[in-house]
Amino acid sequence: MHTVLLAVVACLTGASEPANDVYYIKVGRALTGDGVVDNATIGVQGGRIQSVTTQAAPPGAILLDFSKSTASPGFIDLATQLSMRADILEPARALTPGADARDAIDFAHSQFRDAARSGVVIAGLSPSSGNLIGGRIAVVQCAGANDVADWIAEGPMRLSITGQALDPYRVPTSRAAAVGLLREHFRETPKLGGKWAVIEARSADEIRLALEVVRESGARPALLNPLELWRAPELLEDSGAGVIFTALGSGSDPQSLRLPKEITERGIPVAFSAGGDGEALRFMAALAVRNGLSEDLALAALTKVPAIMLCIDEQTGSLQTGRRADILITSAHPLDLGARIEAVFIQGRRVRLEDAPHKKETP
Numbered sequence: 001m002h003t004v005l006l007a008v009v010a011c012l013t014g015a016s017e018p019a020n021d022v023y024y025i026k027v028g029r030a031l032t033g034d035g036v037v038d039n040a041t042i043g044v045q046g047g048r049i050q051s052v053t054t055q056a057a058p059p060g061a062i063l064l065d066f067s068k069s070t071a072s073p074g075f076i077d078l079a080t081q082l083s084m085r086a087d088i089l090e091p092a093r094a095l096t097p098g099a100d101a102r103d104a105i106d107f108a109h110s111q112f113r114d115a116a117r118s119g120v121v122i123a124g125l126s127p128s129s130g131n132l133i134g135g136r137i138a139v140v141q142c143a144g145a146n147d148v149a150d151w152i153a154e155g156p157m158r159l160s161i162t163g164q165a166l167d168p169y170r171v172p173t174s175r176a177a178a179v180g181l182l183r184e185h186f187r188e189t190p191k192l193g194g195k196w197a198v199i200e201a202r203s204a205d206e207i208r209l210a211l212e213v214v215r216e217s218g219a220r221p222a223l224l225n226p227l228e229l230w231r232a233p234e235l236l237e238d239s240g241a242g243v244i245f246t247a248l249g250s251g252s253d254p255q256s257l258r259l260p261k262e263i264t265e266r267g268i269p270v271a272f273s274a275g276g277d278g279e280a281l282r283f284m285a286a287l288a289v290r291n292g293l294s295e296d297l298a299l300a301a302l303t304k305v306p307a308i309m310l311c312i313d314e315q316t317g318s319l320q321t322g323r324r325a326d327i328l329i330t331s332a333h334p335l336d337l338g339a340r341i342e343a344v345f346i347q348g349r350r351v352r353l354e355d356a357p358h359k360k361e362t363p
Helices: 006-012 110-117 175-188 204-217 254-264 278-290 295-300 304-309
Strands: 023-031 036-045 048-053 062-073 075-080 120-125 133-141 150-160 196-200 220-224 242-245 270-272 327-330 341-346
Touching (some): 023 327, 036 062, 075 278, 075 304, 110 120, 110 341, 120 150, 150 204, 196 204, 242 254, 242 304, 254 278, 254 295, 278 295
Parallel strands (some): 075 120, 150 196, 196 220, 220 242
Antiparallel strands (some): 023 036, 062 327, 120 133, 133 150, 327 341
């Protein structure tokens, strides 16, 4: 039975700020993002990780005992629309670079609580693909004081070059005109300075054009949902691009299922996104592992890589000293779909797991 002192419960749930008291989490294994520490003790203070060590907690310290369980960084889903079913599409204008998804978020929505209970600690709230430039992604932690989500940072610019961004009732109405409009916009505005830009591109032609346009903007492209990338993976060579998979499932074709492995072998970073559903993220990652992706890279696709793409990797995405205490504890490896979620900590606060979502099918 896990040792949970009453003092810990008081300081980790419902607090107005991250607890300043030092406490320790004992786990059988810690997957830090840079390696594995067996029989680890994680020290936490002020919402941040103070240590990850094999040494025991000091005598008399506040201790949470998960000594038969595994700790890993909490999941990060970088392109969701949690709580944002409306007010994210501007139908009258194709380019809305000044829009910020933060202004369309219901921070108290129950979808954030469900995401946190499923292991998603941080979400990127994304504008729609219905605009060529939809505005900025908002980076949000899925639970804070009183279980209400909190804004963390401004995220990457969100673009789309798919047919969804074309509208017969506004300019542009063709892909050629859309690409021309994007190029004109980026010629007339300051360069994005090597920051990431998330752009949806599905077909091989869209992927090629997306890489060209984002390169001209000065940004680094993160391709969202590139369904036909398997047709031309060589497009990514020397592009500096990353890939965000959203549609891998048991019904996906074999080429798509092998793609995460194949493109990581080319040195391309991969992330998974599943609408803020931690169980779906685990399923996608486990499916990629079954098709050849290493467990380490699959877990990084849920943690470290999305943190990098959201430009918050100095804050979270790994269990390192000084990082936020965004920690997922599971009864086995988090990509073992039979593993139970035993605890979730977001910036040091423990998330209530009552009524947690049910598990998905196994691949």
